[in-house]
Amino acid sequence: MYGRGGWARRIERRLAWSDSFVIVVVMVGAHAARFGWDPLAAVAGPSATPYWQVSVSVAVLWALQLGWARSREPRVLGHGPKEFQRVLIASWRTFAIVAIVGFLTQWQISRGYLLFALPLGAVVLVVYRAAWRKLIHAQRDRGDLLAQVLVAGPARTSEQMIRRLQRNRRAGYNVIGACVPGGSRARKTPLLEGVRVAGSLEDTAEVAMSLGAEYVLLSGSDAMSLREARQLGWELEGTGIGLIVAPALVDVAGPRVSMTPVEGLPLIHVEAPQFTGSQRVAKEIFDRASALAFLFVGGIPMLVIAAAIRLSSPGPALFRQVRVGRDHQLFTMYKFRSMYVDAEERLALLAGQSDGNGVLFKMHDDPRVTRIGRVLRRFSLDELPQLLNVLKGDMSMVGPRPPLPREVEQWDERVSRRQLVKPGVTGLWQVSGRSDLSWDEAVRLDLYYTENWSLASDAVIVLRTLGAIFFGRGAY
Incomplete structure (x- = not known):
């Protein structure tokens, strides 16, 4: 999903360019701190290459790793720890690949150079991403950079979901309507402040397209059979509208949650909280x-x-x-x-x-x-x-x-x-x-x-x- 006006795609492009700029600055700084401004300083070892070539290679690899780790994915920007975790994962993978290449080629790459470039560079990337997050927060507080969401499900769970999304606008979701059981009878009536019933559950896909929704958030499946939920997914295919399913369990996350598919059903396993060990x-x-x-x-x-x-x-x-x-x-x-x-x-x-x-x-x-x-x-x-x-x-x-x-x-x-x-x-x-x-x-x-x-x-x-x-x- 790319947001009305393509804001998500613009943010991704700008992040890609600014990531690259930060990485270049870090690599130039690492080279200068270790070898001064001598661009021809060579790596020790058989058939070794000049350090400037190592710097260019590491910079390109690092920028690619940030993309492969999906650290610029719109759904993780501005909210939660996943963005920072993915930045650190990309940096660690880059460090690991450089270490493996150095081992296989017998190149003795300077430890001081690597320590300056990668661990310190990772910290710089996280700090700079935090500054980006402040900018995103400021714009979301003004009502910009929000994905338009249609909530579908039982009225009570839909209200609870809408309240949570409205409390945390910085998560990046703006609820534009709701579809509830019997919605055709309650159409255009207030569900919560600023959110009205736009239709019934059976009309969810049609309503989402008419309202210009970017996501349909299924707040609960109590009022829908498994077949109807699957049918909704089919109806949204090819529309560019994403489907988000909220599990019945709330406030459970992290290592306690794992998913196992059984006969096409995504079963969520929830481990008991650990207070020892x-x-x-x-x-x-x-x-x-x-x-x-x-x-x-x-x-x-x-x-x-x-x-x-x-x-x-x-x-x-x-x-x-x-x-x-x-x-x-x-x-x-x-x-x-x-x-x-x-x-x-x-x-x-x-x-x-x-x-x-x-x-x-x-x-x-x-x-x-x-x-x-x-x-x-x-x-x-x-x-x-x-x-x-x-x-x-x-x-x-x-x-x-x-x-x-x-x-x-x-x-x-x-x-x-x-x-x-x-x-x-x-x-x-x-x-x-x-x-x-x-x-x-x-x-x-x-x-x-x-x-x-x-x-x-x-x-x-x-x-x-x-x-x-x-x-x-x-x-x-």
Whole structure:
């Protein structure tokens, strides 16, 4: 699907050109850093070629690998980790091929040259793609670069699907109508705000063509037989309209999901969530190692922040608060103090002025926050002492938000599942809006992380956290 006006094809072309430009800059930089500006420097080994030829070959191979890995595919641009994963896969394949060629030819390609070009180049590509994503987000927020979608299925599941797509416009889908059972009787009546019933399920293909839809999203098959669903796929053949099928299970993803075809049926296998095992041990090692690294780099800035807090208002630099951890174990969480020392006593007087979501107390202009505290909160610098909690084993680098005991008292059994893992310094809740999230959305994100976490997703969340901190989204 290429979008109205061919925006997807234009984006793909521009990405291809800009990918190539970035790769050329990286390869020229690698050559200059290792060999200066000598274009005739030769690779050591029998019948070796000059390095400039190696650079050209690697650049061409790398650009082709980015295309073969489908890193510019419209459906992965602007949303989710797949784009970045495919960029890294393409870079790894390029590195592997160069290493194999070097081994087979006995060419002794400079390690410094390769380390500069490929690992560092991969990071540059990811950062530049992240900048592209910001541009795509800005345009989607204005209503551009959206694929037009017709939702078809039972009314209730269609409403739920439409709400999710409308909440996340940056995923790139704009719902232009819905087809539901008995739609001919409810035609032109509102289903949700801005979305009307455009026809019945039997008319889905015809309605999609008349509305100029680019995708038909089948929100559920309860109202359609297997034969009718297959018939819909046939009717869409040759129209240029894609078919998306939403599984009945929601908020399940990653390594837990696999598909096995049986007699033409795509059976989705869902593994149970894993809360123990080697991956958990690896996460513990990663947590402590990264916490030590961050404390080593940020130790002096943290001392400066502590001194500024003590000088700006009376009271300690650190704020200690009891939070609920894994398996509902209580622990003391550390933060830089961003409020006056009597903040807890004044909370009852401000309870009626909360801008929060009914469970969490939040205020955009909380009078209890100090002047320097506003700066710390704006850039999440008040969270830095939680690295000590990570070293102690109370928290993880990535995980659900650490709740207060009084918040836990309001939870039901469903929400309590988020305590099956350690709370995190950052998490999906932080990179998805933080204080701007509704309670239900915050819970959904935490539960999604709890049941679908992986080391790869943790790495992506850490990278997204840097962007959230830099722009201060949802922080107050």
